[in-house]
Structures are given as structure tokens and as C-alpha cells.
Amino acid sequence: MARKTVIVLGGGIGGLVTANELGKRLGREHRVVLVEKNARHAFAPSFLWLMTGDRKPEQVTRPLRQMVKPGIEVVQAEVRSIDLASRRVVFNSRQLDYDYLVVALGAELAPEAIPGLSEGGHTFYTLEGTLKLHDAIQKFSGGTVAVVVSAIPYKCPGAPHEAAMLLANFFRRRGKTVTIHLFTPEPQPMPVAGPALGEALQQMLKDNGVNFHPRHSLTAVNPQTRELSFKGREPFSYDLLAAIPPHRGPRLLREAGLTNEAGWVPVDRATLATQYENVYALGDVTTLPIPGRWKPDVPMMLPKAGVFAHAQAEVVAHRIAADITGGRASDVFCGEGYCMLEMGESLAGFASGNFFAEPSPQIQLRKLGKTWHLGKVLFEQWWLAPPGFRREMLRLILKLGSKVLRVPASF
């Protein structure tokens, strides 16, 4: 069998899982190359704990090479372009030909799309931004805090709600007089999860003293007067701003011709195949319509979340490995997802369900408890462990999960 080269672009959640699964299935007989611009991998779900000071940067980052199975080639470089016709990827001054390509480059943040946002606000969507926000909240003497979802789509539909509740808890514990306001263009919290979950989450926000403002589309920030402007709404004055910047698909994918007019990569929902032979895309770069509608004319999209990037990566890796080794490629992505919604005091809710369910996603929110918080901590520890320790850790977590946490062993 001729030696094949699989190139995985992006060493985030989806890229790492893809490369490691391919390494496991293909061994050293074939070449698996992981291209990532950063030397350290940062686990984004832990940024919220970094914001509140419950984590240090070294606790939520790892050298990328430490997270990759032996035998996988790691190239630390910025991908510049993809030539789909010649099956070639160009990074820095080098280029590499592929037999199979997996695009897992994530979403780019574009704060510059909203005038004044970079100057007037902080963010918890990057490592550096979160560290600055942590300093700011420590020094904050009190006043009005605005948590703003500045545009859709954005990754992790739970994150703004968690951030608002964790901030409320942070200031309450310190006895500071702070009012928290959460603004979003969406009609309810996590609209993709349906009205019942939206109401439950809205109640959680209320119980935590967070004022929720749906249908607010941010148009500008005035850093001098500390004022937010919203489309067709009254301006709002703030003392501290924590914003989720607008997201966009990576420019190089638009230039390669892989994206739709909105800048995201359309894929087959079961296999994650793009329209190009042997080219797959997964995770935040993709756009996947799901059953249900926002408004009569706007389809719902699968949320951008690590849990989906992870599951999709396994499907893609298994399909490519089967194709190369002559096996049967039967894995499909079924749209199952979950998330733990942190609210402080070691409490979290647990939302889970099938996002492909007809006629609309079936998502349930389980009762708040310490269990789900512990589940999130265990997942974080498992994710950041070197691949050699993960199997044993997973075994212990599942054992603990089925006994103490009373969750299914497949969780």
C-alpha cells in the first residue's frame, strides 16, 4: 500500500483529536502532519475560570507537542494558503502535498468589525484578553458591567451566560456593588436549545442578579464616554465591558474557495466531507443547518462548540483511516451534544440532547448541582493530560461518573 499523507490544519480541539485518532489507526505506515501556528495549546472552556482567578495560564495551556501521540509530525507554522487543485498546503516558506486534508482552523475573532470595541472593552474569548479582564475585575471598585454578545454566530452558546453569572458571583463574594447586564442579538438565551431551556436559563440569570437584554445588536462602542450603541435601541452606559467579538471564517479558506458567501465551510452533516475529494472540514470553521428555524426564513445552525468539533474529528479520522486501510467507513456524526453551564459556587447545570432531532433539537437542562461542575473539572483535567495517561484517566472518570455522578458510562 502506497504511503499516504494526511494533513490536519489547526491544533485546537478538532485538529488534535483528528491527528491523535489518525495516529492511533494508521500507526507509522502513513504520514500524519498537524500544522498549528501556536506552540502552546490553550483550552478555551477554562478561560472562564482564568477570568475569575480560579486558574493560572499554565494550568489551562500545554505545549502542543505534549498533547500529540508519538509518530505524528507537528509543524509549528502559520498556514498561508491551500491549493485544492494541486492538493497542496503552503505555510511560511514551505509547502506540502496531501492525499487527504482536514481543515480544523476554527473561527477568527474580528473585534475591528465594531467601531470602538477593541479600545472600549475586554474579552474572555482569547487567553491574553482573559488575563487582562482578570486584572480589570480585580481592580474594579463597582458599577455597571456589560457582558455583550456582539454578533452571531459565536462559539459556545453557553459561554456569555456563564461569564455573566461567574462575574456576578465574583463581585458578590468580594462585597462589591455591581450590576451585571447581558446583551445579545438573540431572542432568548441559547435559542437553538428551544424555549423551555431558554426560560430555565433566563431564570438562572435572574436568580444570579443578571439583567438579560435579548434582541440587542451592538453597532458601536464609545471608549471615551463608555457608551454602547445598539441598532434601534437606547444607548447604554457601562463602567466595565466584557464582550464576545464578532467571529468570521479564516480568510485563507475564503481565498481557497472552500467557504459559502457567509465565509464558513459547508460540509456533509454526516461525514464532514466538503465538495472537494478527500477534503474534510470540522468544528468552528463549518456551517451546518439543523432542523428548526430562528425566524420563518432563517434556518438554525449547529452551534460552534468543542463538543461537536471533538465528535466530528473522530468521525473524520475514522473515515479517512478506513479509506486508507481499505476498511469500511461507517462512522457518522449524529448531532449529539452537551454542555455544563457554570454559575459559580461550584455549581453548574447540564444541557444535553440531539441537535439533529426533528422537527427541532431536543435539548434538556438537568438540575443544577456540584456534580456537573465536577464533571467539567474532570473533563478539563482529562483533556489537558498527555495522551499516554488519558486512557487510564478516562477509565477512572467513567467509573466515578457511573457511581458517584450517576451519569451514563458513555458520558
Ligand SMILES: Cc1cc2nc3c(=O)[nH]c(=O)nc-3n(C[C@H](O)[C@H](O)[C@H](O)COP(=O)(O)OP(=O)(O)OC[C@H]3O[C@@H](n4cnc5c(N)ncnc54)[C@H](O)[C@@H]3O)c2cc1C
Ligand atoms: C470562553 C470559551 C468557553 C468555551 N466553552 C466551551 C464549552 O464549555 N464546551 C464546548 O463544547 N465548547 C466551548 N467553547 C468553544 C470551543 O472552544 C470551540 O468551539 C472549539 O475550540 C472549536 O474547535 P476547533 O478545532 O474547530 O477550533 P479551535 O479549537 O479554535 O482550533 C483552531 C486552531 O487553528 C489554529 N489556526 C488558526 N489559523 C491558523 C493558521 N492560519 N495556521 C495555523 N494554525 C491556525 C488556531 O491557533 C487554533 O489552535 C468555548 C470557547 C470559549 C472561547
